[in-house]
Amino acid sequence: MNRVKLTAQPYIFWLILFTAIPMLIVFYYAFTNEMGTFTLSNFRDMTDYSIVFFNSFRLAIISTAVCLILGYPMAYAMARLEKRGRTIAMILIMLPMWMNFLLRTYAWLTILENNGLLNHFLGLLHLPPLHIINTPVAVGIGMIYNYLPFMILPIYNSLENLDVSLVEAAEDLGCNSHQVFSKVILPLSIPGTISGVVMVFVPAVSTFVISRILGGGSSILLGDLIEMQFLGGTYDANMGAALSLVMMVIITVFTLITDRIDSSEEESVLMS
Amino acid sequence: MGKKNFLTLNQIDKSYDGEVILDSLSLTVDEGEFVTLLGPSGCGKTTTLRIIGGFETPDAGDVFFDGRRINDIPPARRDINTVFQKYALFPHLNVFDNIAFGLKLRGVSRAEQTERVKEMLRLVDLKGFENRSVNSLSGGQQQRVAIARTIVLHPRVLLLDEPLGALDLKLRQEMQIELKDLHSRLGITFIYVTHDQEEALTMSDKIVVMNQGRILQQGTPIDIYNEPANAFVADFIGESNIFTGIMKEDGKVDFFGSVYDCVDTGFTKNEAVDVVLRPEDLVLRKERAHSVQKPETLLPATVLTCLFKGIYYEMMLHIEGADNYQFMAKSTVPVFEGEHVFVDIEPENIHIMKKSGIETMTVQKHRFLHDPNATREDAPDEQS
Structure with missing residues (x-):
């Protein structure tokens, strides 16, 4: 018992230093003004930014949904490949992640900008150019591109770990291939899908790099707003802390809800 | 039905x-x-x-x-x-x-x-x-x-x-x-x-x-x-002593230099056959007399080990004059290690089979232990 405590000490120290103390500082700032006196005005003033909240969530939800729609079939196809094919597919998915995040996002800038690769290509086909850069669409594309692997991998993982004999048992008991999917494969991949959704939604709702590079300030997101409070001209650390706190609460609630869906989903399958 | x-x-x-x-x-x-x-x-x-x-x-x-x-x-x-x-x-x-x-x-x-x-x-x-x-x-x-x-x-x-x-x-x-x-x-x-x-x-x-x-x-x-059809089946279903014998004529099989009465027929004269003996079918006699087989044919053996297995004793026997072979016998009566015995077997408990092409490592290993003609080279190469 004592040994366990002893080995845990560095982690506890680490947690206190880099998680607990910063959180307390955020709390302190969120509930004080620049004079250091207690106030709730930071939260009251936040209503001015409700459009930012709305835009951020809308974009994050859309990106997550698109990632799910693209990611699930990809993960499913991957899990059905031979071992060799799986390894290749895995490398292809991981490969872009070995490059710097900023670099990848800037690469999309050169693709999407008005005189960029995409419009150049459209011009060759005698099609009218598209105006994508500096719109929410560009930000969405950037998010989907960057976060898609986080959707694919957990889903792939849950599908890959699925015991083949469960599929055979389902066939044996009378399922056709659609029923095998809907009654066995899909319900058993829900935990992976849920973690995919969380892993895409959480960074998507808080990103600021993507929206700044590809959105060009056209649509300010929550992440941008918070960054502006600390680094921008409108320095307001108290407001920044309050915004961070609200976002943290929202993300926590979101995670708890998805956890709940995860377990009740299993039950609802039982009832069906 | x-x-x-x-x-x-x-x-x-x-x-x-x-x-x-x-x-x-x-x-x-x-x-x-x-x-x-x-x-x-x-x-x-x-x-x-x-x-x-x-x-x-x-x-x-x-x-x-x-x-x-x-x-x-x-x-x-x-x-x-x-x-x-x-x-x-x-x-x-x-x-x-x-x-x-x-x-x-x-x-x-x-x-x-x-x-x-x-x-x-x-x-x-x-x-x-x-x-x-x-x-x-x-x-x-x-x-x-x-x-x-x-x-x-x-x-x-x-x-x-x-x-x-x-x-x-x-x-x-x-x-x-x-x-x-x-x-x-x-x-x-x-x-x-x-x-x-x-x-x-x-x-x-x-x-x-x-x-x-x-x-x-x-x-x-x-x-x-x-009635196992061949040595593999005999070996797989229960423990067996499996070795090579020579069918002298119908109802007579020669192994380890003794000719035992058996019930199998239909082999050519002097055909090499697989002989299968169940360990529980070996009867160990202290004397040559009162045996089922002709007293002079009984194989003399020495008990090497005798292990208590619960409801029976499992013994390994050394057949005299045949250094590489050990019989396994099971009996409810213990025999002391080092004791000299004679191996008696009811004729219907001697199972004779035609040599089959289908052999496995386990059977071959047994044969190495039991076959008088086997040499080291015949033993399966464990590395391959």
Whole structure:
């Protein structure tokens, strides 16, 4: 018992230093003004930014949904490949992640900008150019591109770990291939899908790099707003802390809800 | 009474990546029979079962079920269900829904589902377990759910792939009796796969011994045990002393320089044969007198070891004048180590078999121990 405590000490120290103390500082700032006196005005003033909240969530939800729609079939196809094919597919998915995040996002800038690769290509086909850069669409594309692997991998993982004999048992008991999917494969991949959704939604709702590079300030997101409070001209650390706190609460609630869906989903399958 | 040739496999070939798994395998099963496919791992028994279940397609040959060719019929539309090796219960469903799974697919009404599942739970002795999560069940209970899930559909054939492999010895013996009981109560044809010869002997109406994708022998447990067709079967079903002898004439076999009376006939004069002696059939005499065989032919032996095994003693015997050979004998009467004895055997307990091409490492190893003509070079190379 004592040994366990002893080995845990560095982690506890680490947690206190880099998680607990910063959180307390955020709390302190969120509930004080620049004079250091207690106030709730930071939260009251936040209503001015409700459009930012709305835009951020809308974009994050859309990106997550698109990632799910693209990611699930990809993960499913991957899990059905031979071992060799799986390894290749895995490398292809991981490969872009070995490059710097900023670099990848800037690469999309050169693709999407008005005189960029995409419009150049459209011009060759005698099609009218598209105006994508500096719109929410560009930000969405950037998010989907960057976060898609986080959707694919957990889903792939849950599908890959699925015991083949469960599929055979389902066939044996009378399922056709659609029923095998809907009654066995899909319900058993829900935990992976849920973690995919969380892993895409959480960074998507808080990103600021993507929206700044590809959105060009056209649509300010929550992440941008918070960054502006600390680094921008409108320095307001108290407001920044309050915004961070609200976002943290929202993300926590979101995670708890998805956890709940995860377990009740299993039950609802039982009832069906 | 059940139909003859209810299920027929006709010259089935199957190979994976050029490796032959089943080699022109033919098998017939009568309705209501309890048939066990027995063999070492890799002998093709599970593949045979999977072909019957519809999870594998044979490369060549036909599968007939109740007079109909079923090669191309998917598992879902065969009246055949499988109990999988590791049960394959659906972890996202509770006990009730696992058992009702097939009923729901067949559009059975809710009320009938409840009734039939309840009846099954009673049958497998899991009353009141409806709402339990399958993950909370013990291995034996999961096994029962897996069986209930299949027989609730009233299949005409039940396939069981080493269903007791994961259970401990005591539970396995209990489940053997329960399965046997279930079989006689339901009247369903059972095809059972195992590598455990004792399990096969206990439960089966018919045992099919397989090795290297072929059937070596099929018959009742008693036939297989008492009249093994070749050295491999003899070695696989129970422990045996297997060695080479010379058939002098009908009813006379020569091994280790003694000519014993036996009951086998039909061999050519001086033909080299496999001799199989069950350890429990060796009678150890202190004197040459009062023996079944002619007193002068009895092999003199020295007891090397005598181990207490519970209900019997297991002894290793050194045959005098033959340094490389040891007999195994089982007896309820202990003999002290170092004691001199004479080996007596009832003529009908000496099993003579034609030398077969089908041999395995284990048999060859035995032969190295027992064969007077064997040299070191004949021993299988363990590295290769």
